């Protein structure tokens with residue numbers, strides 16, 4: 001294949017361990033994230049030249065634990081601008097693993113394109129023996145250049161697997177196999193240059209989403225229910241002017257009686273309350289372990305608390321505030 005007919009893929013770098021460097025190649029935990037530039041990351045993967053023509057941009061150089069709403073806005077707007085260009089076939093974002101699932105879902109709900117947008121990352125810094133970043137990057141570009149990836153929303157290519165941004169979550173603090181899509185599983189695989197999808201995304205996203213990034217990021221915080229918890233955190237958030245609270249509840253979104261009293265008052269004060277679960281997989285059923293009808297709350301379904309917070313922020317920013325309307329949003333996305 002001549003290289004001039006290869007698709008042109010934009011690679012937007014934001015930092016993370018994939019761009020990390022340690023003083024010693026044996027170190028996989030003691031390193032600084034986000035210090036290697038995008039051109040060096042690309043140079044480490046000569047095989048990219050057989051897959052795509054790369055347009056590279058350094059959007060940021062952050063450890064993704066410090067991801068900000070402002071950077072989300074910059075990233076989403078840049079993706080939309082690049083996707084509108086005829087000469088760009090797809091977009092890859094390199095990111096830290098810590099908040100990858102939040103950024104991926106935010107972009108899934110806000111970018112307006114059917115072109116593939118694929119996030120990738122690494123668990124080991126670029127300086128490590130057996131660094132996982134180079135192959136993850138090659139696989140992400142391979143997926144972004146693939147026609148079957150169109151219209152599937154934002155994807156995550158990691159460890160030879162393809163996940164939907166909606167479902168993927170980090171499940172290991174150290175393993176190279178660090179991401180899962182609990183219950184629903186992977187969308188497909190990418191290996192040795194071949195991309196295979198096994199299922200499709202059915203919830204609304206990208207072009208079918210009503211949401212967009214904007215100047216407004218309403219204050220939405222997460223509280224966790226646990227043995228002996230009080231209503232103190234909820235009361236403090238309401239006093240601080242929070243617009244929404246996501247509860248990482250026990251089990252099927254159940255909430256300690258003490259905290260529930262605080263949430264009842266929060267709803268009366270006009271705060272939107274969403275029940276999710278701290279468990280890590282499974283549904284939170286409406287009116288299941290707690291009565292959403294009585295509390296005036298919304299159930300998060302299969303969204304984990306961090307993704308539920310992203311959706312609640314976007315919905316509130318779009319003026320969706322009433323509990324019934326918010327519940328419909330949580331069912332649609």
Ligand code: ASP
Nearest residue numbers: 016017063064096097098
């Ligand atoms: N702290 C790093 C980050 O999220 C971890 C990683 O990328 O694996 O940027």
